[in-house]
Amino acid sequence: MDKLIIKGGNRLDGEIRISGAKNSGLPVLAATLLAEGPMHICNLPHLNDITTMLALLRCMGVGVTIDERMCVEVDPGSINDFTAPYELVKTMRASILVLGPMLARFGTANVSFPGGCAIGSRPVDIHLRGLEAMGATIEVDEGYIRARSSGRLKGAHIFMDTVTVGGTENLLMAAVLADGKTVLENAAREPEVVDLANCLVAMGADIDGIGSDSLTIRGRERLQGCTYSVMPDRIETGTYLTAAAAVGGRVKLKDTREGLLEAVLLKLDEAGASLSMGDNWIELDMKGNRPRAVNLKTAPYPAFPTDMQAQFTAMNAVAEGTGTVIETIFENRLIQIHELNRMGASIALEGNTAIVTGVERLKGAPVMATDLRASASLVIAGLMAEGETVVDRIYHIDRGYECIEEKLQLLGADIRRVPD
Numbered sequence: 001m002d003k004l005i006i007k008g009g010n011r012l013d014g015e016i017r018i019s020g021a022k023n024s025g026l027p028v029l030a031a032t033l034l035a036e037g038p039m040h041i042c043n044l045p046h047l048n049d050i051t052t053m054l055a056l057l058r059c060m061g062v063g064v065t066i067d068e069r070m071c072v073e074v075d076p077g078s079i080n081d082f083t084a085p086y087e088l089v090k091t092m093r094a095s096i097l098v099l100g101p102m103l104a105r106f107g108t109a110n111v112s113f114p115g116g117c118a119i120g121s122r123p124v125d126i127h128l129r130g131l132e133a134m135g136a137t138i139e140v141d142e143g144y145i146r147a148r149s150s151g152r153l154k155g156a157h158i159f160m161d162t163v164t165v166g167g168t169e170n171l172l173m174a175a176v177l178a179d180g181k182t183v184l185e186n187a188a189r190e191p192e193v194v195d196l197a198n199c200l201v202a203m204g205a206d207i208d209g210i211g212s213d214s215l216t217i218r219g220r221e222r223l224q225g226c227t228y229s230v231m232p233d234r235i236e237t238g239t240y241l242t243a244a245a246a247v248g249g250r251v252k253l254k255d256t257r258e259g260l261l262e263a264v265l266l267k268l269d270e271a272g273a274s275l276s277m278g279d280n281w282i283e284l285d286m287k288g289n290r291p292r293a294v295n296l297k298t299a300p301y302p303a304f305p306t307d308m309q310a311q312f313t314a315m316n317a318v319a320e321g322t323g324t325v326i327e328t329i330f331e332n333r334l335i336q337i338h339e340l341n342r343m344g345a346s347i348a349l350e351g352n353t354a355i356v357t358g359v360e361r362l363k364g365a366p367v368m369a370t371d372l373r374a375s376a377s378l379v380i381a382g383l384m385a386e387g388e389t390v391v392d393r394i395y396h397i398d399r400g401y402e403c404i405e406e407k408l409q410l411l412g413a414d415i416r417r418v419p420d
């Protein structure tokens with residue numbers, strides 16, 4: 001297993017380009033199953049999760065061609081197997097996103113049940129209840145969700161009792177080909193849901209209320225292929241901004257947009273960062289200062305994203321003062337604090353709340369990544385720490401950060417990857 005070795009203490013300074021959003025690329029790739037003709041998806045990040053989704057489409061018989069710039073042509077016409085097998089689903093829970101489109105377009109789908117994961121139990125009950133409300137029959141058999149529909153799915157009024165990004169995406173993709181009108185209430189408003197909806201509209205779907213918590217979809221008999229470029233990755237953007245804030249540095253991030261991460265920018269401002277932005281760039285300058293601790297609570301968009309919680313916890317670890325971090329989305333998503341404490345941080349855990357008392361400096365140590373965003377927080381901790389930090393199990397980080405060591409090197413960090 002590869003490791004990252006980081007010698008801390010360099011102040012980040014420079015410019016990098018932000019990649020396309022993983023969490024938008026995944027549902028958009030799943031949506032290609034809905035098209036009658038080939039789809040061209042551009043600005044996909046070169047990441048393991050994207051490769052897994054392409055492998056999943058391929059193993060179902062879908063034609064996939066990739067060019068050297070990660071523009072992918074997907075032709076669902078040749079699909080011959082309606083199964084998302086355990087081997088792929090176990091490496092990426094987002095495989096569940098093929099369920100809605102496969103069922104809507106072909107009337108049948110077998111998707112391995114995604115289990116829990118390091119950050120919590122993560123059920124998919126809302127996805128399944130919504131599809132049943134649209135007339136599907138669903139059985140769970142030998143670890144597989146077996147969904148069937150005789151004829152088209154039927155439009156339905158669906159209230160989701162928890163805001164779920166994947167649930168909203170799956171049901172939206174099912175509804176665009178259903179017979180009649182579907183209303184999705186308490187829908188997730190995350191920018192990635194908006195990006196997927198925009199892609200579906202470009203394919204010919206009829207969706208009202210995009211960006212709100214109530215989506216009205218009038219099902220079409222068929223959707224056509226189109227060319228679609230996925231949005232910038234707001235979590236990658238936030239991660240590099242937070243890394244620079246934590247080490248007192250300056251970064252300019254290109255090909256990204258401030259409107260995607262207002263809650264994060266607000267907290268960086270509170271931490272003492274000078275921020276400036278243009279149409280497609282954001283610059284953060286800490287002017288060599290230590291950040292001030294911030295309090296935050298994760299919640300569905302537009303509030304502070306759970307996917308940025310771990311990075312802010314790491315920044316708070318070296319900030320002036322004490323910051324309280326409350327995680328409300330996943331039950332076990334503060335696990336990285338034990339590794340941060342091993343590096344000299346002073347973080348107390350009370351239920352879903354981390355109370356972080358900033359220390360002047362962390363000390364390098366061997367640490368273990370447990371999930372994607374927790375890994376990013378350990379890299380940030382390594383950049384701030386005195387001495388050497390070795391981050392093990394970085395396959396988690398490769399699921400979500402394109403060329404992380406190259407991008408950090410461009411910003412002046414002393415970081416390298418070593419194969420085991």
Ligand code: UD1
Pocket residue numbers: 023026094120121122123124125126127128162163164165166167192306307329330331
């Ligand atoms: C997506 C993101 C992930 C992010 C999360 C929350 C992708 C590929 N992943 O994950 O990075 O951290 O949104 O912003 O886009 N829940 C249920 N029943 C369900 C579905 C969800 O109880 O049927 C619960 C989950 O356990 C969790 C909460 O709802 O507590 C939110 O989960 P959800 O928004 O569905 O997360 P994902 O779509 O899996």
